[in-house]
């Protein structure tokens with residue numbers, strides 16, 4: 001996003017501030033639909049948990065996207081944003097039968113990720129169509145915290161239990177409308193992804209009532225120059241052809257679904273902070289900013305790399321800094337980074353701050369969560385106010401004594 005616009009927004013709304021670019025979201029969505037344009041029925045369901053501000057959901061609504069939700073609260077958000085229940089898929093893991101029933105009450109498409117609930121649900125509601133989450137056990141994706149398809153993962157029903165799934169389906173007479181996988185995040189190897197889809201096709205073939213196959217997500221985006229990313233165009237070309245062949249063989253035009261979060265919103269986000277202090281120690285120069293793990297946890301939680309730019313001094317001499325937060329924890333946002341010379345008061349910008357950034361923010365250290373701004377048609381709209389002490393106290397009950 002344009003440097004002077006970001007600086008203007010930081011001045012207008014203060015920092016820490018999240019700024020999202022609607023145009024970038026739209027272009028990523030269109031890139032994806034274009035890559036799969038040879039598939040007759042394509043449905044993209046934006047994964048709400050990546051960034052869940054209702055205004056962001058409305059951007060997807062305008063694009064005719066569906067949404068992917070992992071809690072009944074996300075379903076409710078989606079409905080408030082105006083989504084039709086049939087455009088909402090519910091893909092939680094490890095939730096109670098009650099929560100699935102609640103989602104069923106809203107009329108959304110249900111996804112079941114374990115045999116125990118599948119059996120209980122099938123006995124109670126044999127006529128309600130459901131989708132089954134399969135774990136194909138393909139090792140794909142980034143670090144162990146975000147790779148969820150491996151053998152020890154808690155996610156999905158193991159492909160090796162397909163006979164058991166069939167036994168449940170036959171005994172209950174339930175209707176399997178979809179088959180699904182989501183193997184984790186940061187997949188950059190298209191061929192590994194395609195191997196997982198073959199496993200899913202083999203399973204899909206055995207469900208005669210099927211109307212869709214959901215290939216999940218996990219597409220990797222670039223975090224720095226020269227970074228590897230999922231080649232969505234190559235994947236589109238190869239998987240579309242395979243999918244169309246499968247439909248022919250299956251005898252029905254199925255719907256191809258995806259549920260990307262990161263791919264659609266990561267690059268659209270910028271996180272702006274002020275430098276509070278530049279601190280020289282014996283071995284390092286720290287830049288301490290007015291934020292930390294409470295607002296931006298990915299560097300600590302996932303060892304994620306986020307490019308850091310000094311908006312206030314774009315042509316300054318490059319020097320090495322370790323950028324840290326103000327939280328009473330070791331919250332290193334970027335270690336040993338080459339950044340244009342930093343002076344106290346400068347505004348730094350973290351890139352790729354759209355996905356899993358604000359949505360993972362907390363009030364740790366009793367600090368306010370940041371404000372959020374959406375830039376649309378060149379104009380910045382405040383879409384979340386900065387919190388106040390009342391927000392911190394909200395819900396706390398004072399005991400009379």
Ligand SMILES: *Cc1c(COP(=O)(O)O)cnc(C)c1O
Pocket residue numbers: 047049050068070091182184185186216217218219259260261262263355
């Ligand atoms: C989190 C999640 C996604 C989105 O993953 P990204 O890596 O952000 O694309 C998709 N599907 C399910 C079921 C998820 O839990």
